[in-house]
Amino acid sequence: MKQGNIGVTTENIFPVIKKFLYSDHEIFLREMVSNAIDATQKLKTLATQGDFKGELGDLTVRISLDKDKGTLTISDRGIGMTADEVEKYINQIAFSGVNDFLDKYKDKANAIIGHFGLGFYSAFMVSKKVEIITKSYQDGAQAVKWSCDGSPSFTLEDAEKEDRGSDIILYIDDDCKEFLEKARIETLLQKYCKFLPVPVAFGKKTEWKDGKQVDTDEDNIINNVEPLWVKAPNSLKDEDYTKFYHTLFPMNDDPLFWIHLNVDYPFNLTGILYFPRIKSNIELQRNKIQLYCNQVFVTDQVDGIVPEFLTLLHGVIDSPDIPLNVSRSYLQSDANVKKISTYITKKVADRLQNIFKEDRKNYEEKWDDLKIFINYGMLSQEDFYDRAKDFALLKDIDGKFFTFEEYKNLIKDNQTDKNGELVYLYANNKEEQYSYIEAAKSKGYSVLLLDGELDTPVVSMLEQKFEKSRFTRVDSDIIDRLIIKEDMKKTELSSEQSANLSEVFQSQMPKIEKVQFMMEVQSLGENGQPILLTQSEYMRRMKDISRFQQGMAFYQQMPDSYAAVLNADHPLVKKVLEDTEKATADALKPIESELKGQEARLAALHQSQNGKKPEELTQEEKDDLKNTEQAIADQKKKKNELLAEYAKGNKVIHQLIDLALLQNGMLKGAALDEFLKRSVDMIR
Structure with missing residues (x-):
């Protein structure tokens, strides 16, 4: 021994x-x-x-x-x-x-x-x-x-x-x-x-025998000595691939399709990558690629080993060129692993391109499941966009599919604004944005449906890729301002009428947490909506993107800002203005008179003090200016309180506001109940 x-x-x-x-x-x-x-x-x-x-x-x-x-x-x-x-x-x-x-x-x-x-x-x-x-x-x-x-x-x-x-x-x-x-x-x-x-x-x-195992x-035998990926692809049928997928992931739906990897130069690599059906919850779907070395399991933590967007794929990669016993940090810096990563990206792009060319109908049928991979790839890897732009699709609200080039040719004649910028209109909810979509279609515009989990960042990316183009959601403005082709028609109302009309509606807008409404008056034609709520494309998109991007959390704290556009041409809005003027004329007359006098006095004071530096003004002049400004503010407040008091009892104002809120899914609870009761009362 x-x-x-x-x-x-x-x-x-x-x-x-x-x-x-x-x-x-x-x-x-x-x-x-x-x-x-x-x-x-x-x-x-x-x-x-x-x-x-x-x-x-x-x-x-x-x-x-x-x-x-x-x-x-x-x-x-x-x-x-x-x-x-x-x-x-x-x-x-x-x-x-x-x-x-x-x-x-x-x-x-x-x-x-x-x-x-x-x-x-x-x-x-x-x-x-x-x-x-x-x-x-x-x-x-x-x-x-x-x-x-x-x-x-x-x-x-x-x-x-x-x-x-x-x-x-x-x-x-x-x-x-x-x-x-x-x-x-x-x-x-x-x-x-x-x-x-x-x-x-x-x-x-x-x-099971005599009541026991x-x-x-x-x-x-606990292993399959000849798993599918080591077999020749031409010896396998679709059902073989599907069966193997369910061996790996028993609880998953059938995959969309798969790629069988089989290369022996410049490195050895075999494997099968599946495109699973993913609707949402990207994070839950990661790390479903199993990495093997000569059929020995190494890891399923493949981020950094395969490109980030391909961590959404499921399946198996086996290569003797991937060392069995090494850390992930070593794998991520290994030259062979980087070559493998590049190769897999190319194979995935080639496979998608071939399916698109050979069977576009089948490809389009799978697009809603497939686009999350392609969008993620285009967002996270520059060279993948260059490959994918020919087989990435846009879908309109009628379910028709277009390549980027096809869609550009479809809309370029009718959706180019007066500055030569091509405007891509889109909706992300066909039901909630129905009336906005219909308004766009009545103008002959095409509207895309972008309702995917990554569509907001994709829109921002495409605006950078497409020349002289912008994407605008159909409810981000009134239809005539979505694609401005000529200067807007001016309203016939005086500035005082517009201000009064804005105030009676503004005073009755509901107080909703983290929501603010800004009133404006426009001529939208007799057949336009009486009130239209729109939300700034920029602010809404920034808030959406902030959900994905670190360092932008402050956008989530900002209120949702809506423009409440009053249609000065609509008969009901005209009637509100007319009734307001009749009901408040006598009470407003002395206020308006006093207001005009104070505003004239303020203008005279500004004129007399023009050219003087602040330190050259006497205390009396400063006090006079301050008191006049305060008097104007007091009169405006008195005027607005009087208009608000009248508006409080005007059912038409409340009904029009509630209809606009209802259209945008913002009328709920007690306010919705009140609207229903008022509606019944008004049609009795």
């Missing part, structure tokens, strides 16, 4: 491994099984080359639990090891000192294992003792047993073992007893080993 110390430069290696790998300690099983698979694959290679002449026989890797002994054993019938090989591969660890180790690799177990060849030593994360009983495939080889109790010292001695291969026996530590539970091991095998290329058995299959004689 031989005794010795493992070749490391510090005796603290095992406490370090335990402490700093603890958060990721479940990967020990992946490492143990991967080593067993490697040993088996090497034997198969030797047999293929004629260097191993014996019978391969059953190559199944077996995992077994013994709760009584507290052991977990991983057994293979691979190449095994001689005593010299144990010395070489197990006892010598290239390790440069604990301080460097802690500084550089304290965060990630994968980084430690990958950089120091510590795959086998991950066993000590969960074990108080590890034994290896191994026998080389070479003729006449002597079986040996290696044992280590978690200190740098080990024993190596001859052993009895009939068959070639290795048994790795882990004596599970007291604080890791979860790894003696069958369910826990099954979960880990499903996670890491589901598609390994050599059969992996964990116990026996069970069946009992073991059968059949091995419980």
Whole structure:
């Protein structure tokens, strides 16, 4: 028997491994099984080359639990090891000192294992003792047993073992007893080993017998040794891809379509990427791409490894050029990974382009599900926009689809304003914005439907990409100002009439939290709406974008500002003005007279003080100016109070305001109830 110390430069290696790998300690099983698979694959290679002449026989890797002994054993019938090989591969660890180790690799177990060849030593994360009983495939080889109790010292001695291969026996530590539970091991095998290329058995299959589950004689093989992505695409049918998708994601709807990746130059890469159906909740859909290295699961945290927008895809990528045991930060800076990322982007774009060209009807039918990927890609990756602009679509409110170029040609004659700017009109809710849409259609305008989760930032992006173009929501202004082709018709009302009309309506507008209304009077024709509420395109878009973009939260705190446009040409509005003038004429006469006198006096004071600096004015002149301004303010307040008092009892004013609010979904609760009662009273 031989005794010795493992070749490391510090005796603290095992406490370090335990402490700093603890958060990721479940990967020990992946490492143990991967080593067993490697040993088996090497034997198969030797047999293929004629260097191993014996019978391969059953190559199944077996995992077994013994709760009584507290052991977990991983057994293979691979190449095994001689005593010299144990010395070489197990006892010598290239390790440069604990301080460097802690500084550089304290965060990630994968980084430690990958950089120091510590795959086998991950066993000590969960074990108080590890034994290896191994026998080389070479003729006449002597079986040996290696044992280590978690200190740098080990024993190596001859052993009895009939068959070639290795048994790795882990004596599970007291604080890791979860790894003696069958369910826990099954979960880990499903996670890491589901598609390994050599059969992996964990116990026996069970069946229901005499009222309980009992073991059968059949091995419980937990993996599919030939998953779909390693097969030739031309040998597969659509149902094969759909079935495999549901193997990966059992609860998901059928995918839209998929891309089968199969490349061997300039790097090796296979895989299948699926386009899932995503309506909303982008964040919930990320990290559904599983990354494999030679069918061994590496990670499903692929952000930074594949382009950001493709983290919405689901599926599998497998490449031997992606190192198995490395940290994500290493993966993200790895040259091969960057090449893979670029290649996948190109393949996705090519696939979408082909589907669009070959079967546009099918492509259009899937557009509502598909556009979230394409929009996300165009927003997050400049070069993807250059590819996608030919197969990205715009949909109008009638459900017709257009490429960017097709739609530009459709609207350029009728939707160009007097400044030569092309105006893209859009709605994001056909029902709520129905009357605004109809007003636009009556002018012969086309209206797009942009109701997707990313459409607001996409609109801003397209305005930058399209030459002399802007996007305007149909309810952001009155129809004649959405696309201004000539100067607006002036209202025939005097400024005093417009002011009075504005005030009677302004005074009765409801007080809604974080909402403000600004009144204006316009001539919109007798057939136009009496009152139209519009919301600034700029402010609304900024508030929408602030939901996606950091540093813009202050827009969310700002009130929603609406323009309440009074149609001076509408008979009902004219009637309100006429009734107001009749009802308030006598009371307003002395106020108006006093107001005009004070305004004339203020104008005279400004004229007399014109040219003087503030310090040149006497106190008397300053007081005179201040008192006159205050007198004007008092008279205006008295006038507005009188108009508001009249408006309070005018049912038509309230009815018109409520109709405008109702059209915009802003009439609720007690106000809606009052409107309904008033409506009944007015039609009796």
